[in-house]
Amino acid sequence: MENLNEIVFYSLDKAIRTYRQYAHQQLTAQGFDVTVDQWLVLKALNDNPDMPQQQIAEMTFKDYASLTRMIELLVKKQYLSRTIHPQDRRRFTLTLTQNxxxxxxxxxxxxxxNRKHALQGISEAQIKAMHETLGQIIQNCNKT
Amino acid sequence: MENLNEIVFYSLDKAIRTYRQYAHQQLTAQGFDVTVDQWLVLKALNDNPDMPQQQIAEMTFKDYASLTRMIELLVKKQYLSRTIHPQDRRRFTLTLTQNxxxxxxxxxxxxxxNRKHALQGISEAQIKAMHETLGQIIQNCNKT
DNA sequence: TTTATTATATTGATATATCAATTATATTTG
DNA sequence: CAAATATAATTGATATATCAATATAATAAA
Incomplete structure (x- = not known):
């Protein structure tokens, strides 16, 4: 029982990696050329049209630099169009294409x-409990 | 409550990222030039001296290709020495340096x-429960 | 024993993560 | 208004993740 604490982070890491692999496989198997991360960014931009990139980055747990590069890619793939923001010329207005x-x-x-598959056999209560524990970990790691 | 399932993976993702950031900050603050991932690989190699890289990769949840490059780096940093395996010339024997x-x-x-800090205010029971839930997710995602 | 197959590891290409430095624009302050 | 400061985003450098292809050696099959 003593080393339980010590390995929970490995399970955390393994779980999220395994889930990402599964989700990615399912998506490519269905012929989508959008990664899970790209999907997340598109979704966030879609739901928050006029939000600065930095806030999109926080919302998607991504680094600013990463987000910049992902947006470049999405523009290149013709999923996003980028125009200068009318009120603030440091910013861009990012719009999802029809595609x-x-x-x-x-x-x-x-x-x-995918989510349903990954959560098979797990009760709402368990999910809620895990969710709370994860929240506590996030809080702890944001403190010095 | 309906969308609880839908966000638990974001919390998972966020928790492991936040933890990694915290752990990394602590390590660099103390002057270490070894990342969390590199530490994990060194630890795995140390604990399993004659194990092929593929198994080390599985154990550390890393891609084979990633592991190859991490090992290169660790050799360059003089934390590992690499010699051809006496029984199997496709393989290498990886030995940790004194350093x-x-x-x-x-x-x-x-x-x-770091682990202790991240788990502040979380009971053994909670950790155990989360651990089990994570195990179930891992199992689910390894099935088609 | 030669060939085919399998196993181990590396390499190339592309995507993402992270930190530090930089560019361009806005805002504040003197 | 001009200088200092702050903000938004990008860029460079390095590390890691992932997939596909390759090289080399070991093993199995013909």
Missing amino acids: AHEVLNRMQKVIVA | AHEVLNRMQKVIVA
């Missing part, structure tokens, strides 16, 4: 199915 | 403190 909307719609079913 | 042993010893205290 992006279609892909998001088609992906939704797979995403939901 | 690596010393660093591992000195890091141990910080690593343990």
Whole structure:
């Protein structure tokens, strides 16, 4: 019991990696060329149209630099269009293309199915408990 | 309550990222030039001297290709020495240098403190429950 | 024993993570 | 208004993740 604390972070790491692998496999198997991370960014941009990139980055748990590069990629893939922001010329207005909307719609079913698959046999109560524990860990690690 | 399932993976992701950031900060603050991942690989190699890289990779949840590159780095940093395996010339024997042993010893205290910090205010029972839930997720995602 | 197959590890290409430095623009302050 | 400061985003350098392809050696099959 003494070393239980010591390995829970490995399980955490392993669980999220295993889930990501599974989710990615399902998506590519269905012919989507959007990664889980790219999906997350598109979703966040879609739900928060006029939000600065930095806040999108925080919302998606991504580094600013990473986000910049992901956005470049999504523009190149023609899922995003980037125009200068009318009020603040340091910023950009990022708009999802029609193509992006279609892909998001088609992906939704797979995403939901992935989560359901990953949570098979786990009760709402367990999920809630884990959620709370994770919240505590996040809080702890944000303190010095 | 309906969308609880849908966000637990974000919390998972966020928790492990936040923990890694915290752990990394603590290590660099104490002057260590070994990342958490590198530490994990050194530890695994130390505990399993004659194990093939593929198994080390599985044990550390790393991709084979990633591991190859991490090992290169660790050799360059003079934490590992690499010699051809006497029984199987496709393989290498990886040995920790004296320097690596010393660093591992000195890091141990910080690593343990990091985990303790991250788990403040969380009971053994909660940790155990989370551990089980994570195990179930891992199992689920390893099935088709 | 030669060939085919399998196993071990590396390499290349691309995506993401992180830190530090930089550019461009806005805002504040003197 | 001009200088200092702050903000938004990008860029560079390095580390890691992932997939596909390759090289080399070991083993199995013909």
